[in-house]
Amino acid sequence: MRKLVLFLTIMFMTMSYGQETKQIPQINVNGEGKVKVAPDQVCISATVETKGNNAKDVKKQNDEKIDAVLKFIKKMNLPAADFKTKQVALNPQYDYEKKKTSYNATQTVEIVLKDLSKYDELMEGLVQQGINRIDRVSFESSKLTSLQSEARKLAMKDAKAKAEDYVSVLGQKVGKAYVISDNSQIYHPQPMYAAMKSMAADNAESANETLAIGEIEITANVSVSFILD
Structure with a gap:
């Protein structure tokens, strides 16, 4: 009986292997x-970066520049859904040689411009209002x-x-x-x-x-x- 079971098992395994290797x-x-x-639109990521020795003053100056940037964007009649601020940061930076602490404030604004004819005007205005770092410019569809x-x-x-x-x-x-x-x-x-x-x-x-x-x-x-x- 055991020999019969073993024989049937081997036969089924052989048949299965044959089917798998077909x-x-x-x-x-x-x-x-x-x-x-x-492309019919451009995505821009731009940052205002302010440095100084007083944290409060640095943050205030950075906020004022961002406020001016946002007002400029609104004057260009961009829809509110096409721009937003993000990545607000205020970081201390210690100079070991001078043994002094300075501060670096940054805030980024992301813009989707759907009228490419306004590209130059927008970029010039951003810099004039305080943007001092262009992180990304991507032309897309x-x-x-x-x-x-x-x-x-x-x-x-x-x-x-x-x-x-x-x-x-x-x-x-x-x-x-x-x-x-x-x-x-x-x-x-x-x-x-x-x-x-x-x-x-x-x-x-x-x-x-x-x-x-x-x-x-x-x-x-x-x-x-x-x-x-």
Whole structure:
């Protein structure tokens, strides 16, 4: 009886192993989809930084500068939802050589500008009102989600076209997709643009062009395994 049970166990294991190792005729290809679009908004992160020997005075000066910056932004008629302050800090800094403590106050304002024609005016005004550190300028598209979807579809079409090219000479056909892997990387596109003009320029009416926005390129990459019919 034990020999019979052992024999049946080995037989079932052999059958299962045979099923697991059965090869499925397939082809593995990579596909890429690209979509280009002009950005329609710019995200700006700018900071007011104030230093001094008296904590109270440093904080007061920094608050006054931020207040002036916010009033300027409001005068440009930006919607309240498109700007906000964050990262308020007041930190002591000890100088071991002079054996003195100074203070550093910072406050950051984040802005989404949806009218790119106001970019130069906004940047100049921010600096004039007290912004002394531009942390980030990123040109983006408000339609990024739909553009990413379009790029993914193009990547799948590209993968299928490649598979069909390869198997066409073999007299076979591309069947259903067996495995799909998304190899795309999430990133914040920043097209090349010229450096903005000096904020200290004497001629504020200068007509020189300072911004070359270019295009954002949205890319999707996939790996697909198709079953061969």
